[in-house]
Amino acid sequence: xxxxxxxxxxxxxxxxxxxTLRCDPISGxxxxxxxxxVMGKEIKFLLHFVKESKQDxxxxxxxRFLAERTGGTYSTLKVQPAExxxxxxxFCASSRLGGVENLNTEAFFGQGTRLTVV
Amino acid sequence: xxxxxxxxxxxxVQEGDSAVIKCTYSDSASNYFPWYKQELxxxxxxxxxxxSNVGEKKDQRIAVTLNKxxxxxxxxxxxxxxEDSAVYFCAASGxxxxxxxxxxRGTSLIxxx
Numbered sequence: 001x002x003x004x005x006x007x008x009x010x011x012x013x014x015x016x017x018x019x020t021l022r023c024d025p026i027s028g029x030x031x032x033x034x035x036x037x038v039m040g041k042e043i044k045f046l047l048h049f050v051k052e053s054k055q056d057x058x059x060x061x062x063x064r065f066l067a068e069r070t071g072g073t074y075s076t077l078k079v080q081p082a083e084x085x086x087x088x089x090x091f092c093a094s095s096r097l098g099g100v101e102n103l104n105t106e107a108f109f110g111q112g113t114r115l116t117v118v
Numbered sequence: 119x120x121x122x123x124x125x126x127x128x129x130x131v132q133e134g135d136s137a138v139i140k141c142t143y144s145d146s147a148s149n150y151f152p153w154y155k156q157e158l159x160x161x162x163x164x165x166x167x168x169x170s171n172v173g174e175k176k177d178q179r180i181a182v183t184l185n186k187x188x189x190x191x192x193x194x195x196x197x198x199x200x201e202d203s204a205v206y207f208c209a210a211s212g213x214x215x216x217x218x219x220x221x222x223r224g225t226s227l228i229x230x231x
Contacts, residue, residue: 003161004161031217033218033219035221040127040223040224041223042122042124042207042221042222042223042224043162043207043221043224044221045218045219045220045221048217048218050217056216056218058119091161091162093219095217097217098217103150103169103212104149104150104211104212104217104219106152106164106167107152107164107219108164109154109161109162109163110161111160111161112161
């Protein structure tokens with residue numbers, strides 16, 4: 001099966017510009033997560049979709065970040081306007097719903113988008 | 119919410135030695151603990167996972183142990199090889215029905231030939 005794909009792989013933008021990251025999860029995976037990793041730190045949770053619904057967006061840093069998941073398929077994460085501290089690697093991951101027992105299942109990661117704000 | 123601490127941040131071993139990475143979690147209701155390996159320039163990939171109904175799981179040279187009482191879990195790699203060099207992340211999830219994995223900071227494992 002095709003894995004989780006992210007676009008672009010790298011993006012360098014100037015402070016104040018807008019960037020949109022895209023994630024295509026594995027087909028059939030209702031759970032979609034966005035994470036960010038700053039060098040040397042944890043893979044930090046940003047938000048979680050179940051199908052097209054935002055289930056938890058408690059990790060979103062501020063209102064400059066906007067995530068959408070059209071029709072419960074691919075997702076976009078827009079940063080507008082970008083700031084220097086937004087630099088990092090943005091990962092998307094997807095997983096299946098766990099069924100009636102709500103058992104967690106493996107999250108599959110995309111290769112990440114390295115965002116550099118200068 | 120859940121908080122996961124991971125140690126050490128860097129681990130350097132000689133080929134053939136064992137490596138142990140330890141994690142603690144804060145939410146006693148978490149019930150799923152995956153470990154991911156991220157090689158340089160690649161995506162994190164699951165290498166082993168354990169659920170709270172077991173205390174140990176092994177897959178060839180890697181094993182994971184879970185102590186629910188103490189809320190800590192560990193990754194053990196035996197007979198390390200240079201290709202084991204990577205960043206390893208532990209995670210915890212499942213508390214109160216949440217699917218969201220909470221990750222540790224990662225451990226950079228370097229295996230010297």
